[in-house]
Amino acid sequence: MKLSEAKAQFIQTWGSLATQWGINKTMAQIHALLLITPNPLSQDDLMEELSISRGNANMNIRELIDWGLVDRVIIPGERKEFFLAEKDIWKVSRQIIKERKKRELEPLNKVLEQLQEVEGDKRNAEVKAFTETIGNIRKFVSQTDKSLDTLIKADENWFWGSLIKMIK
Amino acid sequence: MKLSEAKAQFIQTWGSLATQWGINKTMAQIHALLLITPNPLSQDDLMEELSISRGNANMNIRELIDWGLVDRVIIPGERKEFFLAEKDIWKVSRQIIKERKKRELEPLNKVLEQLQEVEGDKRNAEVKAFTETIGNIRKFVSQTDKSLDTLIKADENWFWGSLIKMIK
């Protein structure tokens, strides 16, 4: 397989995988391209390689920066801005976990807290089932939350090491 | 808060959360409703509670059964089919992980394997960056894959226990 083909397939695969996870396709494709490119790229480079419009490129680059996955880079002598992605996949995944946790798990926790306070007779089967399920989800969410915190703080080797020890 | 309000909010929250994860809103809402309902519900019950059409209900119930999250139940004397959700959140999450792993991680692995075999001079910076990144992603994916296998097989208490030990 030629490099150009392989690159294209990687970008396309990454994009469609992202779609299944509620992430914008273009955002994932820009990220993929930056991941496999050693040097920083300009917005125009991205537009050309991915055949996307200026607006689309701009919006998704900004989003990637916001997620902490891409950095703006100034190249001396150049007036344009360039962009560079963090290449360490472990760091990338920790960053994604961190952001999704903040944006989703924490708000969910708040909602569940409120839902726990339902009025009504606890001997009523419907009320009981509801509070029990919500309670269990809350427990699960808070345990997940804690575990992810550990994972985010963890050093790569330490984490996999511990996990392998768990597996025995 | 009244039970009916709380139920409605839970269903709505679950639905919008699902959307962010690439899961159909209706599917998540049906699941949410079944989760908090102690007794089995018929398709008509679901249609009414969620104000959705017959086709929509049918399609998403089938999908939930396919994911292993909901079971068809026969109630003696009734001609209709009824549906019941697994209530143990730990089992539910393991099931979801199992399915997504099968549907996404395994195909990704296959693609990455192929991409690793790029022709070209390894001293070329572009080729080098590409093979390195793909190699790292592959390592990451296969480690994740193994860890998730462990998690899927794990007994709840054992798993959280080990994780807590890790945290110290």
Add this chain to the structure above:
DNA sequence: TAGTAGTTTCAATAAGTACTGAAAGCTTAG
């Protein structure tokens, strides 16, 4: 300070995805 290179915004539009409802297909009971 005007001109130029580069960046950002956003209304219009396109693309993608989900939902409806009616019709066709089953299955069971009489």
Add this chain to the structure above:
DNA sequence: CTAAGCTTTCAGTACTTATTGAAACTACTA
């Protein structure tokens, strides 16, 4: 066998989300 009750399918439509592209904006440079 056939009518009633229930389930499944799917073409058309509605809804949601992503993308374009041109105009407005910003910042540098001479």
